Every structure is written in C-alpha cells, then in structure tokens.
Amino acid sequence: MQDSKSVGVVIPQYVQIDKPLQLKSGLSLDSYHLVYETYGQLNAARSNAVLICHALSGTHHVAGVYADNEKSVGWWDNMVGPGKPIDTNRLFVIGVNNLGGCHGSTGPASIDPRTGKHYGASFPVVTVEDWVETQAQLAEHLGIKQFAAVVGGSLGGMQAMQWTLDYPEKVRHALVIAAAPKLTAQNIAFNDVARQAIMTDQEFYGGNFYAYDTLPRRGLRLARMLGHITYLSDDSMAAKFGRSLRNGELSFGFDVEFEIESYLRYQGDKFADLFDANSYLLMTKALDYFDPAGSYDGDLSSAFRVAKANFLVISFTSDWRFSPERSREIVKALLKNKLNVSYAEITSSHGHDSFLMTTPCYHQLVRAYMDNISI
C-alpha cells in the first residue's frame, strides 16, 4: 500500500478578476473575486494541473488543514494528497469556491461595490456555464492553458462535463462522478421544497436578512435535513439508524425520539449556522438549470459533439439522487461521439454520498486512471 499523508497545512489564496463577466442570465458582474487553494507543484510544462469542482455545499478547501484549526480537514482529503488517488506528489491540484458561494468567493454575502451593501437577493442567478467561465479566468491567472484533468462529483461532475463542452481544447480528461446530464422532476421537486423552506422562513426577508442581523435558520435547517435524506441510501439509513430510539423507549411526544431524527436535526442545526441561505438557493438553481442537451432537443450526444476529452464516468449502486442510469445516459452520449470513456458502477451502500467515501475499488479506479494520465 502506498504511503498516504495529508497535504498538511494549506493557505487559501484570492484572485480578483476585474474583467466583466457576462452571465447566462443576461446580467453581468463588473468584477468578482475567487478564493482557491492549490496542492502540489505546477510543473515546468504546466501540464499537470487538475481542477477540482465542488458540489452543492462544497468549498475550495478540498484537502489539508488550516494552521489554526486542525479539525478543518478538506472535504476530499481522502482523495487528494501525496500518494493519494489524485496524487499531489505528481499533480498540481486546484480547488476553487464557486461564484455565488459563501466561503470566500464573491457571493450574496459579499458587499456589492455598486451599492456598498450585501448583494443578498440581488446576486444574479449563476449557472454551471458561468462557473466554468470563472474557473477559466482562474486558470489564465495561474498560467494554465490546459488542464490534465477536471474532476468533480455531483454538481462538480456537471462542471467537469461543461468544461469539455465550453473549452474542448483546455481539458484532456474529465472525471464525472455521481453526476447526471440534467435533473429529473423529482430532483427539482426536492430542491424546490428546500428553497421554499428557506424563502418562506420569516427571517429570510426576501434574501436581505443581513440587514436585520438574523439568519433564516429554520428554513436552512429544513433544507439541509431534506438534503441529507437524499444523500443517504434507504439501506444505509436502515443500517446506521434503523428504528433505534434515542432514549430507549417511546415518549409519545414530538421531541427527538428516533436516532435518525436526532442525526438529521443535528446536521440541520450545524449547517444553518455555517452556510448562507442565498448561496443555497443559487446552488440548487444551478443544479436545476444544468441541461447541455437542452439546446439540442434533448439529444445529449449532439451536445457532446464538440468534446475532445477522455472521460472517466463513475456511478454508485445505491445513489438514488443521481442513479447509475443517469451516468449510463452520459456514457452512451460519449460513446456515440466515439470519445474515450471508461465507466464503472461501484457497489456501495452509501447512496449519493458515496463519492465522498473511501470505497477501496472506487479509489483504486480513480488512482489507476489518474496515474495513467500523461503529464
């Protein structure tokens, strides 16, 4: 087994982009900034750069820890690091917080230079295409003309796909994990209930809660609780919680009774203090909007005609949010274009969250694929 250590202490960096950004919505941003982290070293040929795109609640902090908080481990620290499947001994790995996020990049909680107030509800709706555009600006800033790979899970996988469509020359490999070519009605429905929970919270104030020195915690908590149900598989919830009672016996009341209730409420409470409600709306909207085949009458293979990248597509058996069937749709469209695609459906009980787990054959697969990328 290879010697695996964490990347260690990392320091976020910022880039200010003063070039106007034309958004898909028709609106534009005069300027914006992005927070990002890098791990490993960019080689002389600048041919070993790998971009990691985060998902709904993800951040630029992909791996390592912060000096002042050893518990602040990056969300994909098990995947990215020296000797890990995405090997920072060999690769230069970049994590960036997307526009509209709430971890340092320009977003609803940022101050709008035009008004001097928080963007709040006036922050424009952003799409996956907009994000790729900003990530391309970051690449330019770092002197990277082409990525060895663009990697992402879930919404991150959608960004990886979009890279191959918008910048076919700039991405050699795309790793599309636990993703889908577009959301189903059921996916959109869950997102809309989450949004409505936030937007009907009396402390949301139409998105301008900053001015009232409050947070729409109730709504964001509900949104997160609901999200968690969709991230876990029925079986894993049964195995982990089943019908276990918190206090050993029925209470005939409405406080926490079952362990699953305790878990969800804990997750919800934690999240409500950490994540910006407006960012949550924007992230779910970007998910809903992603639909490359939409401009091609629903024909995904037509959408992928421009792509040149090599693909690794991965799905997980128990993922019912973005099921293996969704990944197979992607693979079929890629094959129709005679693109190089490797596909694996990994047996896992962890549901949609599987892409964050360390299932051995999943990590071995990513490692093998990444090791095979010439830099």
Added chain:
Amino acid sequence: MQDSKSVGVVIPQYVQIDKPLQLKSGLSLDSYHLVYETYGQLNAARSNAVLICHALSGTHHVAGVYADNEKSVGWWDNMVGPGKPIDTNRLFVIGVNNLGGCHGSTGPASIDPRTGKHYGASFPVVTVEDWVETQAQLAEHLGIKQFAAVVGGSLGGMQAMQWTLDYPEKVRHALVIAAAPKLTAQNIAFNDVARQAIMTDQEFYGGNFYAYDTLPRRGLRLARMLGHITYLSDDSMAAKFGRSLRNGELSFGFDVEFEIESYLRYQGDKFADLFDANSYLLMTKALDYFDPAGSYDGDLSSAFRVAKANFLVISFTSDWRFSPERSREIVKALLKNKLNVSYAEITSSHGHDSFLMTTPCYHQLVRAYMDNISI
C-alpha cells in the same frame, strides 16, 4: 362491464362515546366523538359490514357526494359504490374519521371539555392500536359483532392489520394495500422533516395557534409538498411534469419556474388551509409508531400468531414509500402462520398513490376478492 354509479348523496353521522378510552401512551380520554358515513344496507344477519380505514390525510368521506357540494367526491369513490369493487349493493360499508383527525372526530381542533379550550398541543399522541379500539366502539354502537372485511391502504392497511391482531374474532377478511409492517429510517426521516417544518413555523405557537387566530400555513405547506414527492414515483413525475417550464423559458429567478414546482406549491397551498397542523403531527406519529413485531423482538410472524383472518395483500411496483418488499414481509409472516393469504404486486407507475387509482387489474382483483367473501 358492470353498471357502476356513485353511492350518491351521503350524510355524515356522529357517535358520542362516553366510555373512557385508555390510550397506549398511558393517557386517557374521558369521552370522544367520531364522525362516520355508511353506504349500503346492513343485512339482517349483520354479516355484510366492511370497515374502510383511511390513511394520513384521509377522512370518513369515502364515497358519494354531499348535497351542498357536488364536487365533494369521497376519496375512494372509485372503489366503493353500487356495482363497484367494494359493492354497496351487497355490502354495508363504513368510513370513519380517526381520533385526532380534523374532519369531525375529536381531535386537536376540538374543544377539550375539561378546559373549554381547543385541545391543540395537549391532544394526546394516538396510535393505530388506539384507533382500532375506537373503531371497535363504533362497531358496537352499530350492532356489528364481526366485520366481513376491514380494508385500508397505507396507514389504513396498518389499521386493517391491527384489527386482525387486536380483534381476531371480529374480522373475517383484511385487505392490506400499499402498507408496511413498520416504517424504515428513511420513512421516519421524511415524516420528521415534515413535522419540523410545522413545529418551527413561527405561527405554530407550540400547537396552540387557534388562540392566535392564525395557522402555521408555511410549515404545513412544506410538509404537504414533501409528502407529495414521496407519494409519486420518479417515473410518473417525469412523465407528468418532466422539466417542463411554466412560462416556456428560464426566468433566472426564484418564482415558480418548472411545472413540478407549480404543482407542488398548488398542492401545498390547498392543503395548508384544509388540514389541521396538529392532526398532521399526530397522523405521522401514528405511522412512525406502528410496529406489531416490536413486542416480539422484530419477529412479525410471532406477532401474527393470534390472527385468524383471511388476507388480501396488495403492493404496487412503483411505490417507493412502501415498496413491494414491505408487503412481501407481511405475506411471509402470514404464511408462516398458515393463514390464508392472497398477494399481488400490481404493475403501476403511480407510486404510493397507486392504491387510490383505478388500475384495471387492481380493481378487478379487489372485486374478485370481495365478491368471494361470504356474507
């Protein structure tokens, strides 16, 4: 094809039970009333009575219409009526609103005679066993010593099962449709998010919103939207709504955009004005608590040892709330006790809602089973 008509105009009836009711919670009710409807005629031998048990949001109004509102069709009017699968030309069919409900039976919105105020949050948590006890009181009031059949879907099916356990002599046939022997962690999780939505609504006032002349509409609306997602199958949502846009194009905003959002919000709004929030909490709690095997170390067949009824168990292929696998657990437990059980898994795309639909082979099956019941 048989001539099928509705039962026509019906009039709800009330029964006041002044016998104290000992609840599973340990609390008791000195007295209570139940609203019910009957269709057809009780025969001289009183051998043709069929009890219909409603589900989470169901009522006593199973079939027919009210004189003052021809749109007020009973929730199972397609199943119950003259010449219908549950044939009121032959059977005496009873629908009753369960205790804790909000359609006329004693519930949280009723006035507590001890205080002169709405029960509100002080209404005791009620269980499926408690409901069967009250239904037995109703049967006694109607002079019915034994039911030819007790029928129910979802939570109603749980009541049908409970009848065979609590009153083995009083039920000849149990029709258990789209039910489960107990809820999974995922089921409980969805119920808890719904309850939290209601209970954290600032206009819930701990369940005593009656005193504030308001309703926790936001929370109840969210609960119903979420419920609807679980009642429909992924495929039927895709077929019915897909990614259709309400206004033909993306709006890059957070108002209703996709047709599925419009549908869910409409359903939520309607429900929020019609259903009592406290009743919703009670109904989901009864669902969570139902677990006959719980007193037998999880062994459902031990629980059914006392049963004598004949069973018809029905599941629907696309039901992911109470999947066919859950019905098979019931069937296995019944077979272990050498009980007469007929089982069918009906092919249907309507998800959990299938039990309310008119899928031909489903209705033919129920008709055949019911016609075969000797009265």
